[in-house]
Structures are given as C-alpha cells and as structure tokens.
Amino acid sequence: xxxxxxIVLIAVFVQISVWAASPVDVYxxxxxxxxxxxxxxxxxxxxxxxxxxxxxxxxxxxxxDLRRTVHRLVVVEGYSDQQVRDFLQARYGDFVLYNPPLxxxxxxxxxxxxxxxxxxxxxxxxxxxxxxxxxxIELDADDKSRLQSILDHD
Amino acid sequence: xxxxxxxxxxxxxxCLALASGIAGLGYxxxxxxxxxxxxxxxxxxxxxxVSIAFVALVTSFVNDDFSVAYVANHSNSLLxxxxxxxxxxxxxxxxxxxxILIMSGWMLVLAxxxxxYPPRFFARVLGSLSVLNLGxxxxxxxxxxxxxxxIPMTPADGGDLNPLLQDFGLIxxxxxxxxxxxxxxxxxxxxxxxxxxNRVDAAWARWxxxxxxFAWAFLTLGIALGSWWAYYELGWGGWWFxxxxxxxxFMPWLAATALxxxxxxxxxxxxxxxxxxxxxxxxxxxxxxxxxxxxxxxLTSVHAFAVDPERGLYILVFLAxxxxxxxxxxxxRVAGRRAEIGFKILSxxxxxxxxxxxxVVALAVVLWGTLAPIGYEALTGDxxxxxxxxxxxxxxxxxxxxxxxxxxxxxxxWKRTSWRAVRATTLRALPVAAVLGxxxxxxxxxxxxxxLAALILAMWMILTHTLDVWRRLRRTRSxxxxxxxxxxxxxxxxxxxMGVAITATQSIEEDVRMAADEVVELGEMQVRFLGxxxxxxxxxxxxxxxxxxxxxxxxxxxxxxxxxxxxxxxNMMTEAGIRGGxxxxxxxxxxxxxxEGAWAVRLHYKPLVRWVWFGALLMALGGALAVTDxxxxxxxxxxxxxxAAAKGAV
Amino acid sequence: xxxxxxGFSLGDxxxxxxxxxxxxxPQFTATLLYEPQTRVxxxxxxxxPTLVNVWATWCPTCKAEHAELMRxxxxxxxxxxxxxxxxxxxxxxxxxxxxxxxxxxxxxDIDGALGVxxxxxxAPETFLLDADGNIVYKRVxxxxxxxxxxxxxxxLAQMGVYRAGAEL
Numbered sequence: 001x002x003x004x005x006x007i008v009l010i011a012v013f014v015q016i017s018v019w020a021a022s023p024v025d026v027y028x029x030x031x032x033x034x035x036x037x038x039x040x041x042x043x044x045x046x047x048x049x050x051x052x053x054x055x056x057x058x059x060x061x062x063x064x065d066l067r068r069t070v071h072r073l074v075v076v077e078g079y080s081d082q083q084v085r086d087f088l089q090a091r092y093g094d095f096v097l098y099n100p101p102l103x104x105x106x107x108x109x110x111x112x113x114x115x116x117x118x119x120x121x122x123x124x125x126x127x128x129x130x131x132x133x134x135x136x137i138e139l140d141a142d143d144k145s146r147l148q149s150i151l152d153h154d
Numbered sequence: 155x156x157x158x159x160x161x162x163x164x165x166x167x168x169c170l171a172l173a174s175g176i177a178g179l180g181y182x183x184x185x186x187x188x189x190x191x192x193x194x195x196x197x198x199x200x201x202x203x204v205s206i207a208f209v210a211l212v213t214s215f216v217n218d219d220f221s222v223a224y225v226a227n228h229s230n231s232l233l234x235x236x237x238x239x240x241x242x243x244x245x246x247x248x249x250x251x252x253x254i255l256i257m258s259g260w261m262l263v264l265a266x267x268x269x270x271y272p273p274r275f276f277a278r279v280l281g282s283l284s285v286l287n288l289g290x291x292x293x294x295x296x297x298x299x300x301x302x303x304x305i306p307m308t309p310a311d312g313g314d315l316n317p318l319l320q321d322f323g324l325i326x327x328x329x330x331x332x333x334x335x336x337x338x339x340x341x342x343x344x345x346x347x348x349x350x351x352n353r354v355d356a357a358w359a360r361w362x363x364x365x366x367x368f369a370w371a372f373l374t375l376g377i378a379l380g381s382w383w384a385y386y387e388l389g390w391g392g393w394w395f396x397x398x399x400x401x402x403x404f405m406p407w408l409a410a411t412a413l414x415x416x417x418x419x420x421x422x423x424x425x426x427x428x429x430x431x432x433x434x435x436x437x438x439x440x441x442x443x444x445x446x447x448x449x450x451x452x453l454t455s456v457h458a459f460a461v462d463p464e465r466g467l468y469i470l471v472f473l474a475x476x477x478x479x480x481x482x483x484x485x486x487r488v489a490g491r492r493a494e495i496g497f498k499i500l501s502x503x504x505x506x507x508x509x510x511x512x513x514v515v516a517l518a519v520v521l522w523g524t525l526a527p528i529g530y531e532a533l534t535g536d537x538x539x540x541x542x543x544x545x546x547x548x549x550x551x552x553x554x555x556x557x558x559x560x561x562x563x564x565x566x567x568w569k570r571t572s573w574r575a576v577r578a579t580t581l582r583a584l585p586v587a588a589v590l591g592x593x594x595x596x597x598x599x600x601x602x603x604x605x606l607a608a609l610i611l612a613m614w615m616i617l618t619h620t621l622d623v624w625r626r627l628r629r630t631r632s633x634x635x636x637x638x639x640x641x642x643x644x645x646x647x648x649x650x651x652m653g654v655a656i657t658a659t660q661s662i663e664e665d666v667r668m669a670a671d672e673v674v675e676l677g678e679m680q681v682r683f684l685g686x687x688x689x690x691x692x693x694x695x696x697x698x699x700x701x702x703x704x705x706x707x708x709x710x711x712x713x714x715x716x717x718x719x720x721x722x723x724x725n726m727m728t729e730a731g732i733r734g735g736x737x738x739x740x741x742x743x744x745x746x747x748x749x750e751g752a753w754a755v756r757l758h759y760k761p762l763v764r765w766v767w768f769g770a771l772l773m774a775l776g777g778a779l780a781v782t783d784x785x786x787x788x789x790x791x792x793x794x795x796x797x798a799a800a801k802g803a804v
Numbered sequence: 805x806x807x808x809x810x811g812f813s814l815g816d817x818x819x820x821x822x823x824x825x826x827x828x829x830p831q832f833t834a835t836l837l838y839e840p841q842t843r844v845x846x847x848x849x850x851x852x853p854t855l856v857n858v859w860a861t862w863c864p865t866c867k868a869e870h871a872e873l874m875r876x877x878x879x880x881x882x883x884x885x886x887x888x889x890x891x892x893x894x895x896x897x898x899x900x901x902x903x904x905x906x907x908x909x910x911x912x913d914i915d916g917a918l919g920v921x922x923x924x925x926x927a928p929e930t931f932l933l934d935a936d937g938n939i940v941y942k943r944v945x946x947x948x949x950x951x952x953x954x955x956x957x958x959x960l961a962q963m964g965v966y967r968a969g970a971e972l
Contacts, residue, residue: 044541065915069920
C-alpha cells in the first residue's frame, strides 16, 4: 500500500470518519478447521484504536497487523485458541478481548446476569404463590352453587 | 435569512411549549383558567413553528447555504438532492431538530384525536408533553443550534455527507426510529397524568394502549431498518453488533414490548397497575438515556455523534429531572398498592408476567453489559471490552425461554386454564414441530444444539398459533382484530428466531483472490469474476466489479459491487453487490486490487437472513393491528357521550 | 445517573493502559537504521535507563514531538532509542537528516512485529525502561513538556538520571 494511503488512513489520535471498507485478506490455510478458527478468533478481538470494531471488521493498519499475527499464530506456530487469546491479552491488555476475562476483578461482571435471572425467577415464584392463594379463596358456597346452576344451563 | 427565520421559529415554539406546559399542568389553578381552553391550539402552534424551523433547515441544505455551519459540515454541492434533504438529519444538531419535530407531531396527533379523554387528565398529559418538548427545544437552542452561521469564514463548498450516510437507509431509519423513541413519551405522559390524578384503572390502560402500540411498532421498524441498513452498507455481512448505540435503541424496545403486554393485562383484568406505570416511566426514561449515551461521548462507538461534554451535562441534568421527578411521583402515589386478583400458573396473567420478567431481565443484562466497562474503568483504571460473545451468551437462552412460554400462549385463558385444554393443542403439535425442526436441523452444517432448540421452539410456536386460529375460525367466523394482531406478531417473532438461528450459524463466507475469468465455488453456487471497470456516479468515481453467479438450478444473475471514491472529500467506500432473496442472500464485496487484474474478493452466502427483518415487520404490523380494534374507536364515542352527560349534569 | 457523571470524569477514551507495565521489554531481533547489517537484540539495550520512542515519517504528531525529543537528548542523560515503525528506511534517514537525530540508537521495525510485541497500536508511543530493561511507564501520544515534567522526569530522577541544568 502506498504511503499516501497510509497517511490518509492513519490519522493518529484524531477521530476520523469511518472508512466503510470491510477488509478482505487473502490468507492461505492448511485446512478448513484452521480457517474457521481464524475467522472466529478475529471476531473476538477488539481493534485497539478503532471506535468499537473487531479486528475482522476494520481497515486500520493495527487491525491488519493483528490479523496477520493471528494468522501466523494459528497456521505457522500452531497455537491453540486460548494461546492466541493469551498472547494478545499479554500485549494489549484486557481491552482487546470482547469476551472479558474471568478473574477476581471481573467476576462480578460475569455473575451479575445470573443474579438478575435468579431475581426474575424469584419474583415470578413469589407473585405466583400470592396469586394462587388469592385465587383459592375467591369462591364460597353461594357462589359455587350459582356458578353450578349457570353451567348447567349452558 | 432563512436560517434566522428558522431559529426564531424554534424560539417561538419554545415559548408556546412553556405556555402550554403551564396551562396543562396548572389545570386546577384558577388564574390560569383562561389559558386552559387554548392548550390544544398551543400544541398545534408548537408543531407549526417547529415545522417551519425544520423546513428552514432543509431549505438551507437544498440551497447549498454553506454559511450555515451545520450545512457546511454535512453537505456538498455535488450531493444528489435526496441526500441533501436527508443530510438534514445526518448530524447531531439536525437529527435533534428532527426529534423535536416528531415530538411535536405526536403531540399534534394526540391533541387533535384525544379530545374525548377527561379534560383534566388530558390537560395534564398535554402539559407534561409540553414540558418535555420545552426541555428538548431549549437543549437545541442553547447547546446544539443547527442554525449557527459561519460568517465571515464561509467555505466555498461543504465537507460532504459521510458516504456511509448517502443512502436510502439514512432517509428512513432516523425518522422511524425517533417516531418510536419519542412516541414512548405518550404512555409516559399518560402515566404521569394518571399518577397526578391518583386514578389508575382499566380505562386508563385502554386509552394508553393504541399510542403505546403504535410507538412500539415504529420503534420495531426503526431498529429492524437500522439493522438491515448496516447489513448492506457496511460490507461485513453482519446485522447486529451489540454496539452501545444499538443497545441504547434496543433497551427501550425491550421495555416497550413488556409494556404493551402489561397494558393488555391492566386493561383486561385491572391488575398489574403499578407495574405498568413503572414500565411506562422506564421505557421513556430508557429512550432519554439512549439519547444521552449517543450524544455525550460517554461510550465509544462508530454510531456515536461528536463528543461535547456540555451537551452531555445538559441531557444528564434533564434526564435526572425527568426520571427522578416521575419516579418520585410514582413512589408517592403508588407505595403499598398490591395486585388484587388471583390466577393460576396456567393463565394468561402468569404468562404475561413471565413475558415481562424475561424482557426486563434481558433489558437489565443488556444495560449491565453496556455500562459495566465504564464502571470497571472508574473503579480500577483499567479498560475492558464487553462484546458479542458476552451478550449472546445470556440473551439467547432468555429468548429461547420466552419462545417456550409463547408456545403455550394460544391455549391459555385468563385466570385459569385446564391442563387438558393446554395439552390438547400444545402436546399434539410437539411431535410435528420436533420432526420439522429436526429435519431442518439435520440439513444444517455445522450443527449446534442451540440451533436445534431454536428451530423446534419456533416451529412449535407457529404450529400452536396456527392450530388455535383454525380452531377459533371453526367456531365463529370472525375474530377480533386484536387476536389477529397478537397472532401475527408472535408468528413474526418465530420467523425472526429462525432467521437468526440459521443465518448466524449457516452463513458461508469466503475471502479469495480472483483473477479475471476465474471461477470460485460458494456453497453450491459458482461465481465467475469478469473483471473491473470504471464507472462514474453523480458525486463519485467507482471501480465496479462484475460477477456472474450461477445457481445449481443453472439460473444465473449478475452482481456489481463497487469501490467508490467520493469527489468531495476523497472518502473511499465499498458498496456491496447483493442479490436478496426470501430464502437467502448472495453478497459480494470488493477488497483491494492485488495486481495484474486480480482482486481480493469477499463472497457471502447468507441463508434466511431476510427472515430476521421480515419477522420484525410482521411484529410491527401485528402490534399496530392489535389496537385498530373497533373497541378502541367505539370507546371514544362512548366516552364522549358520557362526558356530555356529565357536563350537562354539572 | 452516576454512570453519566463518572463517564465524564474519565480520561481520554483512546488511551489504552499498557499491559506491559512492570514487565521486561520483550525479546526481539531488529536491524539498525543506519547499519542494515547489524542485528540488535534485547540484551543490547539493557543497562541504562532508556526512552524507547516509536516513530515514523508518516506520523504528523511525531513531527510535533520531535522538538521535545531533541531537547531531551541535548539536556538529559537518558538514552534515547528510536523504533522506526512500519516505515521506509530511506525516508526515515532523510527525515532525520532534515530535522535532526535525537536518538542514540535507531532500530527498524519494518512490519510492525516489534510493535505488536509492545502492544503498540499507533505512533508516536514512548516507553520508559529502567536499567534492568523493565517497562515502568508508557506514553500513548506525543512526548511534550508537560509529560516530561509530570511523568518522565520524576521517574528518571528516581533512577538516578538528572537533567543537566536545573528546572525540573
């Protein structure tokens, strides 16, 4: 790529308008499963300097470098998925993972949705029990006989 | 001159908003009695003046008036006229003016069609809406004035509209979306007025429903359209990214969906009142929160408007006032109220409740995922990202649970249903659904258990609903429109589930190097690359690739993706070549030239992707249909008769 | 509500905290800018407190910080190593000839591989290393007089490097 295009693309630390280019890299893979792994991995990592895009979807040079790195790690070095994640996390920090890591500091983030779900289930159970109880005392003997006569006429 | 006229007009509408706010909310104040009668005309006046302001801005765009800063930043003389018009809402200031226009529009419709509501209640509704509108207009006038001039530094030509926005999508997506966002202010105002009156009952719910459903339908369409637009415009074949701005629009939708169901229960059974009120307040609060997130720079997103802390502060204060005020009112009036009726587990009440709980939990999870990175950074100083994997992990099971609940819905009655009746429709349909689902799943590759579950649940939902329709039609010839609305909307949901399940897992994507005349296989199709030629557009120069795609049935079609360079700003953009079909899309986008006439090309095959949006369309139609029922129209006549009698008696 | 307030008070959204703080400078192999045959590895840059500055000729901000770097080179004892990032050797040499060369050593990272090891995502970025080669501070963005005064000079003073001629 010419330097001119590079200069245009790398407006350093200045918010640039989005280049609507979905980058197409033509990489070679040894087999289909490697290619599938590569594709799913590059969707997991965040481009460090873009406005919230994964490295699969960005044309920024750092995204290209990282895609090339992931390709090299998967195909040439034979890293496993987790090893690739660890590699990038060690160099770019937690920020680069769209799936936040699970450690003592992030455990609350992961646990909260479960807690919310649990609260929801609890609410349902409590309200149901209350409604059940109320439903059970609604009809007394008079009402029941009246109801029966109505049903008989139906 | 026109711009100044527009600004003046906007200021006038602010005055009217203030006046009608005072008149409406101060209904019982004797001094203001004279204003009371003119509340409606003041609302009409607001609309008129806001429209004038809006038209003034559009005119500035169409006339290429680059002395107006906003026009200079978002337009260009080479821009085709339809994009000059839509560029009006292509940036923050103008899109906010659109927001105000739509708000005034809703108020106008309400004012002219709602005259049969009790006068004091109605006055308070209009008053609350006017106060909100006043807040919006002041925000525009003081922090985001689209009419600011750039004299004497007037540029010769504008900076051009971002090429991504030079598209049909921009023309329709924001208006529809805002119609939804802003429309939720109406049930909000109804809730606030009801709280002020201290009168919440089935009648109130009946009045709220049509407005809420229409707002919800608009919001559904707006979001679906945004997703579709991102799909064909951005070139990566995706249609939802759990981006903070997308989430900001999705959360009010989740709340509004819960609200339309909750209102139905309050109308029919007079219960869940306080919960419905809370939902109405929450839905609109989330709309406002969404506006804050998008315009304040708090979150990082490609969708976000330009950062300006001053604006963010204003909205924050406004948000605090509106949400805090309404919640305080709620707490004061509602504390201690309980649901008064009983029902069993196999009842519509309980399942509506389940719907609400699931949707609210989903909403809370999305909110959490969107805001947690900010909190984390504040607490630890470190940055993390929460993206697609996290959201999908929690959202998918929630939606599947909702689908399971929906399976039983057609067979349910209010209060209690016998297990036998439920069993009849539901279990009978299960084997068929399992077979259909299983067979389709079998044809998929790669396979996943989640997809199997999704397919079976969706088919099951469709079957139980269809069986119920058939059963009812056998008994009586006609069913209320509300029933058709519900059925249509639920079928739409099933369709969306299937679309999502299939397209997310079965899409094929190939990145290949193609030389002229080369043929590549895409799934079962053959794609031949014929080469690239130069094409000139109205304001761009493009390199257009020509591809012939041949299907296994020997039918073939042509696709012409482009790589455009816009003349005004030099921006580059990729325009994908898409062949849309009901059952699948074929999608080709050009990458970079690799020398010697060869190009990097991305090929997509996306089965059932259109079902995602078509399902949403059905949902919106169903929701709107459910409230065009005669009983809503009949009610108004009955209500006005009652009012006439009451007035006569006084 | 609280989120909004907090969200405002957070710093520049585009500055990622470095994942390498406190860790040793990564292993690498590169060539010198002026002597393409000479290989440089990590061990060669140990031993002194060092500022490693990632720069390029295509980066406008690097031009802006260049004056400050020249000043630092002239008035301070810290060793300055440049990493020419994804650039052309010829252009880099010409640039330094035109504007001045503040660097003690300049190494070439032609494809950004060293950058990836360092967690670099744009230019300019500057790392402060102690004598043992551990990264004690990273600056994403230009090194200006404020950064020198508030971040670099104090840390260097702790390592025993002082500016020749007062005024901290």
